[in-house]
Amino acid sequence: SPSLGPNAGVSSVIRKKLMGYVGFANLPNQVHRKSVRKGFQFTAMVVGESGLGKSTLINTLFNTTLYAPKEPLPPTAERPKTVAIESIDADIEENGVRLHLTVVDTPGFGDFVNNDDSWRPIVENIESRFDSYLEQENRVNRQKVVDNRVHACLYFIQPTGHSLKQIDIEFMRRLHTKVNLIPVIAKADTLTDEEIADFKNRILADIAHHHIHIFQAPTYDNEDEETIAEAEEIASKIPFAVVGSDKVVATPDGREVRGRSYPWGIIEVDNEEHCDFVKLRQMLVRTYMEELREYTNDVLYENWRTEKLLSMGVAQDSSVFKEINPAERMQEDRVLHEAKLAKMEAEMKMVFQQKVQEKEAKLKQSEEELYARHKEMKDALDKQRSDLEEKKRKIESGRPLTPEKSNTSKKNRFLRA
Numbered sequence: 169s170p171s172l173g174p175n176a177g178v179s180s181v182i183r184k185k186l187m188g189y190v191g192f193a194n195l196p197n198q199v200h201r202k203s204v205r206k207g208f209q210f211t212a213m214v215v216g217e218s219g220l221g222k223s224t225l226i227n228t229l230f231n232t233t234l235y236a237p238k239e240p241l242p243p244t245a246e247r248p249k250t251v252a253i254e255s256i257d258a259d260i261e262e263n264g265v266r267l268h269l270t271v272v273d274t275p276g277f278g279d280f281v282n283n284d285d286s287w288r289p290i291v292e293n294i295e296s297r298f299d300s301y302l303e304q305e306n307r308v309n310r311q312k313v314v315d316n317r318v319h320a321c322l323y324f325i326q327p328t329g330h331s332l333k334q335i336d337i338e339f340m341r342r343l344h345t346k347v348n349l350i351p352v353i354a355k356a357d358t359l360t361d362e363e364i365a366d367f368k369n370r371i372l373a374d375i376a377h378h379h380i381h382i383f384q385a386p387t388y389d390n391e392d393e394e395t396i397a398e399a400e401e402i403a404s405k406i407p408f409a410v411v412g413s414d415k416v417v418a419t420p421d422g423r424e425v426r427g428r429s430y431p432w433g434i435i436e437v438d439n440e441e442h443c444d445f446v447k448l449r450q451m452l453v454r455t456y457m458e459e460l461r462e463y464t465n466d467v468l469y470e471n472w473r474t475e476k477l478l479s480m481g482v483a484q485d486s487s488v489f490k491e492i493n494p495a496e497r498m499q500e501d502r503v504l505h506e507a508k509l510a511k512m513e514a515e516m517k518m519v520f521q522q523k524v525q526e527k528e529a530k531l532k533q534s535e536e537e538l539y540a541r542h543k544e545m546k547d548a549l550d551k552q553r554s555d556l557e558e559k560k561r562k563i564e565s566g567r568p569l570t571p572e573k574s575n576t577s578k579k580n581r582f583l584r585a
């Protein structure tokens with residue numbers, strides 16, 4: 169049972185031994201079956217100077233002639249150049265596992281006098297794929313989200329044997345935050361082993377110096393020795409020195425291999441002693457395809473998405489956006505309306521109090537007037553009464569009346585008689 173230590177409330181993991189078979193050990197198999205049924209989507213992009221063998225390597229890599237010319241080319245004809253960003257889709261299957269592969273071939277640059285902005289269409293292509301994914305995520309119905317994001321970008325370096333060119337640095341700096349960069353030395357058959365080793369070191373030094381982030385195979389703590397050794401082996405070959413060929417040639421010992429035939433011998437594409445093609449394919453397809461997809465989704469796309477949404481958020485703060493932001497607008501209107509009502513109420517209260525005071529003053533005044541009149545009348549009546557009483561008393565006591573009053577007495581006497 170869990171101990172009730174000081175962290176009892178914090179730690180929510182309770183380790184228990186199961187009494188019988190529950191079945192969740194089968195979860196990986198469920199995921200496996202589902203993935204096989206659904207198939208996989210993977211998009212690779214090739215970037216590099218013109219004529220470095222990008223199209224050839226893609227054909228070699230996926231063992232299929234994605235770029236096969238419809239008509240066989242006459243021996244003297246030049247291979248057609250890629251002149252625009254082309255996206256080629258292919259459904260390939262291996263041991264029942266389906267892979268929907270998209271290859272984005274970009275036109276080779278470096279042919280123009282001014283190559284300053286040649287990275288722009290490529291970056292725009294990568295971003296438009298992010299845009300399309302974001303748009304799909306924001307849809308009401310997100311059942312069928314198609315992932316067209318570029319998961320890996322093979323960057324082709326000319327086999328000069330020197331170091332990286334300015335144009336390569338510029339390209340990589342523009343691309344590394346948006347895509348998994350995998351540098352490759354093109355046409356490695358044109359360099360000796362020693363030259364390749366030196367060239368690789370110089371390229372890596374340049375990449376580090378310019379803080380360019382290239383795809384690193386991740387390592388996990390709980391991995392077995394074999395996996396770790398494989399990861400180290402792959403990492404040690406970066407940048408991969410590759411040779412591409414979609415032609416099968418016969419070796420002197422009678423084998424049929426994919427390779428290039430030279431007067432001094434045959435260079436085999438699939439021979440690890442001859443070039444790093446096998447290691448590149450292993451990294452791209454066999455070992456790290458899922459890692460490449462995951463890193464694209466979790467890091468590259470996520471960063472781009474945050475930046476994009478933040479930039480939209482900044483726009484929200486501007487007065488232009490405020491004008492059309494209905495929620496903010498309503499809130500503002502409500503506050504204004506409430507303030508107006510409160511002011512009106514206060515004014516009405518004041519007017520009412522004033523009116524009441526005036527009325528009260530008027531009432532008091534009329535009350536006082538009434539009171540005064542009443543007092544006056546009362547005084548008059550009192551005086552009249554006292555006069556009459558005086559008269560009455562005088563009459564009763566038989567006292568002679570005043571002349572004008574004697575007339576009445578005479579009359580009375582007469583009447584009595």
Ligand code: GTP
Pocket residue numbers: 216217218219220221222223224225247248249250251274275276277354355356357358410411412413428
């Ligand atoms: P753009 O479409 O102009 O960008 O060219 P690309 O980079 O796609 O090159 P492409 O695959 O068309 O190959 C150009 C030429 O190089 C062809 O004649 C290929 O046969 C040749 N080539 C391709 N790969 C290799 C290689 O590994 N070594 C050598 N020596 N030649 C190669």
